[in-house]
Amino acid sequence: MDKFSVDQIGKIQAWVKKILWGESSGHDYFHVFRVVKLADRIAREHPVDPDMVTAIAWLHDVDDPKISGHGSSKVFEFLQTIGVGLWTNAWLRSEIDHISYSSKKIPKSLEGRIVQDADRIDAIGAVGIARCFAFGGSHDRLIYNPADMVEVRRDQIGATGDSQSGIKHFYDKLLLVKDQMNTEQGRKIAESRHDFLQTYLNEFFLEWNGEK
Numbered sequence: 001m002d003k004f005s006v007d008q009i010g011k012i013q014a015w016v017k018k019i020l021w022g023e024s025s026g027h028d029y030f031h032v033f034r035v036v037k038l039a040d041r042i043a044r045e046h047p048v049d050p051d052m053v054t055a056i057a058w059l060h061d062v063d064d065p066k067i068s069g070h071g072s073s074k075v076f077e078f079l080q081t082i083g084v085g086l087w088t089n090a091w092l093r094s095e096i097d098h099i100s101y102s103s104k105k106i107p108k109s110l111e112g113r114i115v116q117d118a119d120r121i122d123a124i125g126a127v128g129i130a131r132c133f134a135f136g137g138s139h140d141r142l143i144y145n146p147a148d149m150v151e152v153r154r155d156q157i158g159a160t161g162d163s164q165s166g167i168k169h170f171y172d173k174l175l176l177v178k179d180q181m182n183t184e185q186g187r188k189i190a191e192s193r194h195d196f197l198q199t200y201l202n203e204f205f206l207e208w209n210g211e212k
């Protein structure tokens, strides 16, 4: 496996910034920036190659079909231009392919699993709530529709699918994240953010019903 140099990590960051700046499906540059920080924090507690964690974190969303379409890999071509060998290139892209929430897969390496935890944690807590409603706004969704809750009761939590309102998305995805962590550190961070989601929902429904 190749090791990444400081110069290569810098080039990866600059390239990702250029591609994801202003991206509007919830995978903008600052999402990736936060995932890098969080993954680095979790990685410090594990026997992993920290530069590999950083490289996976920077690159984890670029080849998402929502951003790059299906087919060719932008990451593959870019890694070749900065001198990353074919074997490491293939390995890294396989780890990235296993990270996405919707793929329902788990990366093979601890490096990849740490990034998956960080990516999922960024969907919950105060930042996750902001992302959820930003996504809803850009897709013409309501913040909440009481009819959604009937569906939640019928299908039970975790029905998934394309959430109709922002609040419905809490029940489809956000409240499930804390039980999907690969690492103990990830679980601790996710639990504290999960508590904040619950606090937020309590407040939301009190206000919605005019009780507060």
Ligand code: ADP
Pocket (backbone or CB within 6 Å): 025, 026, 027, 099, 100, 101, 102, 103, 119, 122, 123, 128, 131, 132, 133, 135, 136, 162, 163, 164, 165, 166, 169, 173
């Ligand atoms: P991933 O990149 O892990 O596949 P997604 O693309 O599903 O994740 O989600 C990106 C961001 O948009 C996350 O913060 C997620 O919670 C939010 N999001 C995705 N789908 C919806 C939806 N239907 N309603 C509200 N927010 C959503």
Ligand code: NI
Pocket (backbone or CB within 6 Å): 027, 031, 035, 060, 061, 119
């Ligand atoms: Ni992501």
